[in-house]
Amino acid sequence: MEKIYDLLILGAGPAGITASVYAVRKQLDFLVISKDIGGQTAWSGDVENYTGYQFISGPELTSKFQQHMESFGTKVIMPEEVKGLKAQDKQIKVVTDKSEYISKTLIVATGKSPRALGVDGEKEFKNKGLTYCATCDGPLFKGKPVAIIGGGNSGLDAVLQMIKISPKIHIVNTASQLTGDPVMIEKVKKSAVTEIHNQARVTKIYGEKFVKGIEINQQGKTYNLEVEGVFVEIGLEPNADFASILTKNQKGEIEVDCSNQTNLGGVFAAGDVTNVPEKQIIIACGEGSKACLSAFKYLSRN
Template identity: 45%
Template sequence: MYELIIIGGGPAGMTAAVYAARKRMNALLITKEFGGQPMWTMDIENYMGYQFVTGPELMEKFDEQVRKFPIEIKYEEVTKLAANDDGTFSVTGDGEEYRAQTVIVASGKRPRRLAVPGEAEFTGRGVSYCATCDGPLYAGKTVAVIGGGNSALQAAIEISPIAEKVYLISIAGYNADPIIIEKLKELKRPVVEFMGYTTTAITGSQAVEKLVLVSNDTREQTELDVQGIFVEIGLEPNTEYCEGVVDFNKYREINTDCRTRTKLPGLFAAGDVTNGPDKQIVIAAGDGAKAALVAYEFLLHKRPNA
């Protein structure tokens, strides 16, 4: 029986692990891999202490700090979270069950899919969800970035110097920070914009060859010859394993209060998996620290004569 189980190895989970270790808690961290969403991010200019750092570089620093503490780590995918009748919790990963007095859910988010014909078939063969990871593979090629938010525009900016041509496709224009829009407009090799278009299919033989679009106004169909497609249409929380245990908002994010507490005593959530209004690395890390401290306080008050 652990005092605490932390689910997730992104900024929230790793920070929670460090704070739990400093409190000498008997804790277990379960994650498929370290890093989380920052591993897909090239330019980070708003994390305190770094004027500029790449996502992988920052997460490497997080990883180094976690490993300085004697915290147990299991590299598994969590498939089920259950609340037990005695007030404890059970976490199932890769067929093995672990029990704890408290749990911090910090499993973050994953890229949202387009859900169009050809997407699943060509994932890894021209369809990508990480410009930072896969952008160099498309040097000198024609690619499309789908989306109108910060991540889509940043992907287009990042790929523009590498690719021969970049198409930027958005259903309804931009929904990005002004500074990012400015950077997009200042590119030496501007992107080709398709604003007000919906992606309807991805086609090809062995790999991606065409992206099929439809104008939202005229319903006219357009086919773009592309060798790569980067899907950047947002994220969805990794909360399926929490079904029936926590309360979700309309985005399936976990509802928490300002102290990271869920509706169940002893169950906390931190980072992008929660209903917090802003999704930032520094906020996720702060959530992780807060959750570990609140979990420690919760256990302290449960102990006899505490």
């Protein structure tokens, strides 16, 4: 007979890891399944608003989380990607790219990922000039012209990072003006190397072995920009495609009540993948703990 867990936790970011800490304390028979550890926190720069740490980097905070979790003997099953959920007779089946698991309760804490452009050449040139992590790959484009797609804070962050090392930075922005913090906009506009293309969309990424340029459409007019690097910074989307049996809001976030309960009994969700207002590391942690306590209560009642 297949093993039935008390709890499965999907995702090992702040929410999933915190849920695992509580699951140990409640002595639940559980597993954590994830494609990585830390989620967006692992990619974050400086964290200055996590209580107890006046200053800590994202990767450092991630290893603190991981150490805390592993100190209880919890190991994450990874890399494994969830493909689907099935509700069956008071149990939930989780289907991944490698296996299947059955549990009485579930916490979905799969977070968010960078949004893709969805244009020709995007997949082909990923890591061949196109990147979703300016923080990681930015220094590789020293001395090269680049395009930064997105005029919000994350886009402007990438611009400010590249200003010192790139001779030409094109900013491609769908809105009629940049939308990030005024302090950042001022710095970006002051720089001699930046050129802002407002009300413009990328329609194609082209090149040979590596990126040679992008085609953009600005209010009906199409033209090319010759760049060797393309940084996509157009926001995030919830990692919840596999959760088709759960109710979501217009943004695709899983809807939960204040006890992290989804529309399905025994299935809870926590952190950035949910409709909880404000996406913060400290909030995701709190939500993860709440979701686990709710799962524990559900188990004691059912």
